[in-house]
Amino acid sequence: MKLLQKINSPEDLRNCPESELPQLAAELREFIIDVVSVKEGHLGASLGVVELTLALHYVFNTPEDRLIWDVGHQAYGHKILTGRKQRFHTNRQKDGLSGFPSRSESPYDAFGTGHSSTSISALLGMAIAARLKGHSDRQHIAVIGDASIASGMAFEALNHAGVSDTDILVILNDNAIGIDPSVGALKKYLTNVKTGTAKEENLFECLNFKYDGPLDGHDLPLLIQKLSELKKIKGPKLLHLITTKGKGLKKAEEEQVTYHAPGRFDKMSGDLLQREKDPALGPKFQDVFGLTLRDLAAKNEKIVGITPAMPTGSSLKYFMEAFPDRAFDVGIAEQHAVTLAAGLAAEGMVPYLAIYSTFLQRGYDQLIHDVALQNLPVIFCLDRAGLVGRDGATHHGVFDIAYLSCIPNMTLMSPMDARTLRNMLYTVQNRREGPVAIRYPRGYSQDPEWEQPFQEIEWGRARELKKGTKIAVLSTGTPGTTIASVIPKTTEPEAISHYDFPFIKPLDQKMLETIIAGHSQILTVEDGVLRGGFGSLIAGLIGKMDKQVKLYRVGIPDEFISHGTTEELNNDIGADPGSLLRLLNELLSENQSF
């Protein structure tokens, strides 16, 4: 790595002779593989844009010129070249580099990303600002993948940019895959463009962009020449590059879905290093969802499954493979996904929409306006609810309880364990009206024996797991498992009751009244924001009652939570087993003094 060693900033890069760049590309690729093979993270996307990353920083005057990486999975090379090489081994670790571009991390990260399809909008805002402020020489570049550009938000931005009179450059990084293979008419169109079977049409020219390409995105000299040319051309421009996700690591090129974020692997062979699975763990929650849906669909032909570009991430793939006619990967199109589900439900189908908690934020109006208002029985399966760990602030699914429980007609559930998730999925299929959201976390359940015979869950009912005398702990979702393991370790376990609330909405009013009557202290535990969350709903109900009860709440405080392991983050917010134990012991001793 003798060339890369010398590059501590894009300025160093720009001082290299162009002839050294191919060697530098090889070293950059090797560096990424070296670190990610050990430290984990997103691999394929960054390998695919090594040449482009070098060419961009070589041709453009970053950070004065603004460069935005859409989604940001592909920005590892960018981070390494922009002064973060030494710290790159801390990627995605607590207090280390973020896995995504971040304004607070570097001036080279012009705009933070994480969710897809935001880059053109942000870039256009910056370009307009530059025009208004008289920075007429500043260049503005966004790199966006073919899966991301097919999202509605990107179309809205193109539609505006096309008539905006700004000199922006959109680089379409077309590798025909997002996390899963790209879908949709636009993908088909781009394929036609590439194979030369498209007619004399060009969609981007229809939107008033100057279109250039398609070009080989791994040809460094060509890239440098083309970018240098485009720098001088006014108006909105789109450069269409063809790249290979995972480029330079054979296994990653061959198995692009797996090597999107492969975990640890052998850097020479590319072979995955299997982590030994703790036998106490059950399957991932996402697999409980995917496998259960497949089982249910075998008996209920009204069931359909929808995912916005997450067949693998949500494990809807199990259902998709078994029932391809009833499965719909709509691409990165959350708004459409929700209303499509509404249309299906309006005609008597039973749609299960698999979507990450933070991505449902993209379909919020559709959930309100098209689903809840019409009281349609759409089932939202919210994966990645709660803290997700190393993906960090953009991906923590902590707002859903607050933003869903305020919507009329919604039912909101959160299972404590895998078998309850399975039974929830089973129970909801027979509803004739009313949307349901089931939220469950990233990662493994602690329930190896999850695959029990199906059982109807009791609608709207909380469960008394343990009866005590003084303190009532009310939990919803998987934090209930943690608290259940903590209670026996307290100084006075027999004084503590524990109730599981699988239903956040409707809340089990009757059980609550009993709980309040029988306890002087209540502790709520949840893995969502405290504001507007489960505990705040409980507070609202206590306020209506005559009895005075002290309420304590554990959950996500009113700040954005960064990246790190879930354990580390829970520790920060006082939701790890140790903190919970201390808190319960404190409450017990407070209680003594009553």
Added chain:
Amino acid sequence: MKLLQKINSPEDLRNCPESELPQLAAELREFIIDVVSVKEGHLGASLGVVELTLALHYVFNTPEDRLIWDVGHQAYGHKILTGRKQRFHTNRQKDGLSGFPSRSESPYDAFGTGHSSTSISALLGMAIAARLKGHSDRQHIAVIGDASIASGMAFEALNHAGVSDTDILVILNDNAIGIDPSVGALKKYLTNVKTGTAKEENLFECLNFKYDGPLDGHDLPLLIQKLSELKKIKGPKLLHLITTKGKGLKKAEEEQVTYHAPGRFDKMSGDLLQREKDPALGPKFQDVFGLTLRDLAAKNEKIVGITPAMPTGSSLKYFMEAFPDRAFDVGIAEQHAVTLAAGLAAEGMVPYLAIYSTFLQRGYDQLIHDVALQNLPVIFCLDRAGLVGRDGATHHGVFDIAYLSCIPNMTLMSPMDARTLRNMLYTVQNRREGPVAIRYPRGYSQDPEWEQPFQEIEWGRARELKKGTKIAVLSTGTPGTTIASVIPKTTEPEAISHYDFPFIKPLDQKMLETIIAGHSQILTVEDGVLRGGFGSLIAGLIGKMDKQVKLYRVGIPDEFISHGTTEELNNDIGADPGSLLRLLNELLSENQSF
């Protein structure tokens, strides 16, 4: 109206000879004008699709064939032809017809609308359901305007539909205007298509749609012929029609923005009938926003204004006319609008985003991910917060307090009167970080003297308006004006305190502690949902304190509120002056018995 008289259902229509249809079109137009001129409502859109409406119900077998009207402003003719002629005079009145299509109102309304750009997604869901259920003969038609189809959500649906193998028909009703004139590259492209200056390109063909048009959308025989042809063609189809908004009423054709929803008018001349304005009223809140922003921008060149297709509705037009270079109507593109604002703010500009409360639901993820997470100083000016009256459930801005106050870094304000709104707009321009949302209602302020010299508002502080001895009323926003007028009429005015909370987040903790210490009963009053709303935030804080206080809350209950005048709706939920007076008197007598 002798022909229309006989038409009580599409079946009656289909029994007419085709030769009678032009006469029927004239009568239908007249009927719409007759009723809307007196009863008010949306006019121009429905006049523009009279021929299309007749042709659709003539050719297709509604309601077995599914027909969706995007947004629904244009569905009056559809309602009149589908059995609702006799009740059409109750349009938008309480317990009368909804101003929009509604599944609960008629089987002919295949899908409820109100917000734009949902129709293709819903239609595709229905078409897929029909295929899965074996209804292979059922036809599926969506009518969508050129402003609506430019929204990202519609693009997502087209992108999916293009490869979906369903026989859907999308009718592009191209009149080059939404509520305000259409904008964007797509509009430019459609203009080129119409004038024949487009190249041999077709954007919809790029998306794998069979494209047909452009055709004159007022030519009934042509429409009938074309629709009959398209009925037999498989696969996704788009029919491009050119229509004139307001067709058939000269004034409405000439002044399309005004006649979108003109209020009462003379049905012969089209002249607007001016309603006498109550001299006690001040300007509309939207005008306070638009005029104030214009004033501020004259002195602060960093100010930019953004609206997603609502220059008139939000009154951003005043600013746009004065500062066209700094004003951006991005079309119906809420997602883009929010992130565009983030990009501008990232570069030091001061963006004011004018958006209706319910439409911000479309940009929720962008607000979280692009604005709040990066702590950027974007100013969200949320018009139509609270109950909006006759537009009904799709448009009531009642969720914003709940869905915004759970987001870290957000500041959320609501002015009690016009002058406070003005001063809020003034104060927020100097923030260097952190997003702010200012929510204000539809309609007139009660503040004719609003245009006072600018004054900084005290950040995060509540105001004591009146000091009493027993009950504290805590209000936020304009309901404070109502409650202030009610207190003097109670049996014991001196017992009631009144506090105005211009800041919902951050809440004035110190003031709250004083209030709780000094009162035994608290009543919160707000014009948003109770769940997760202002009162629930107060409940959360009371729960933390040692003193027992009885909390009562007035606001929107956990159900969707229908249409009617704001007074009628407030009456339903116990938020009108009479109900509030009764409630306060009850609390006073309860207090006696303590």
